[in-house]
Amino acid sequence: MADRKPIESWLTDMDGVLIHEGVPIPGAEAFLKKLRDSGKPFLVLTNNSIYTARDLHAxxxxxxxxxxxxxxxxxxLATAKFLADQRPGGTAYVIGEAGLTTALHDIGYVLTDADPDYVVLGETRTYSFEAMTKAVRLINDGARFICTNPDETGPSLQGPLPATGAVAALITKATGKDPYFAGKPNPLMMRTGLNAIGAHSESSAMIGDRMDTDVLAGLEAGMRTYLVLTGLTKPDEVERYPFRPSETVDSIADLVDRI
Incomplete structure (x- = not known):
């Protein structure tokens, strides 16, 4: 690692790194302030597709x-960028919330259940059997299956919730068709994010709390990776994976002086 270029841009996951159950993690405010003051390009990433960037800012x-x-x-946003590149001006049947529907509207997509080009599955707290049945039938009729992210569970105050990946598995079982996942750990999300801020992977770092999404995505995108232990991955779990982060730290507070 000694010959790596200095870190000039930062990407960080949100849940488990900056916040936990709606509360800022100590050090997050100082980290973000130092990033803003430094003028270095940075992005806060999330696999959650429920909210728009404006919602998350608020x-x-x-x-x-x-x-x-x-x-x-x-x-x-990563899913919308992918679809805009693949099939500009296309059509989609969407299961998801405002974050996803707004992103697709913004790239000029028409949302419809009449012979759509794609079925796009995102995060929602109101998955309905009717909507999933319609998705299955449209995919069987030829619509291409896209999913925002593969996370099988998501956090809540009451414990884990079924998430997009779990619902995608149900649809796959019913159709025999696997989705294309646009979000982490697909390095596509990282590369499109880096392009959005004019950054290069060789001089960028990814901070996350999950080995199977954050660290893997950063690794495959060619970035330096930092695992924080304030989220889902516990210290004794790191060695179970066939890949490693560049460095493991206790929390985001340990990285403030790296900027």
Whole structure:
């Protein structure tokens, strides 16, 4: 690692790194302030596709964390960028919330259940059997299956919740068709994010709390990776994976002086 270029841009996951169950993690505010003051390009990433970047900016600001809208990159935005490149001006049947539908509207997509080009599955707290049945039938009729992220569970105050990946598995079982996942650990999300801020992977770092998404995505995108232990991955779990982060630290507070 001694010959690596200095870190000139930072990407960081949100849940488990900056916040935990709606509360800022100690050191997050100082880290973000130092990033803003440094003028270095940075992005806060999330695989959650429920909220728009503007929604997330407002939610974080209420917690005392100031992240400009242009510095937020979601799996919904990554999915929209992918679809805009693959099939400009296409059509999609969408299961998801405003973060996803807004991103697709913004690239000129028409949302429809009449012979759509794609079925796009995102995060929602109101998955309906009717919507999933329609998705299965449209995929069987030829629509291509896209999913914002593969996370099988998500956090809540009451414990884990079924998430996009779990619902995608149900649809795959019913159709025999696997989705294309646009979000982490697909390095596509990282590379499109880096392009959005004019950064290069060789001089960028990814901070995350999950080995299977954050660290893997950063590794495959060619970035330096930092695992924090304030989220889902515990110290004794790191060695179970066939890959390693560049460095493991206790929390985001340990990285403030690295900027």
């Amino acid at each position: 939610r974080l600001l209420r917690m005392g964390l100031d992240v400009p809208v242009e510095n937020i990159w979601t799996s919904a």
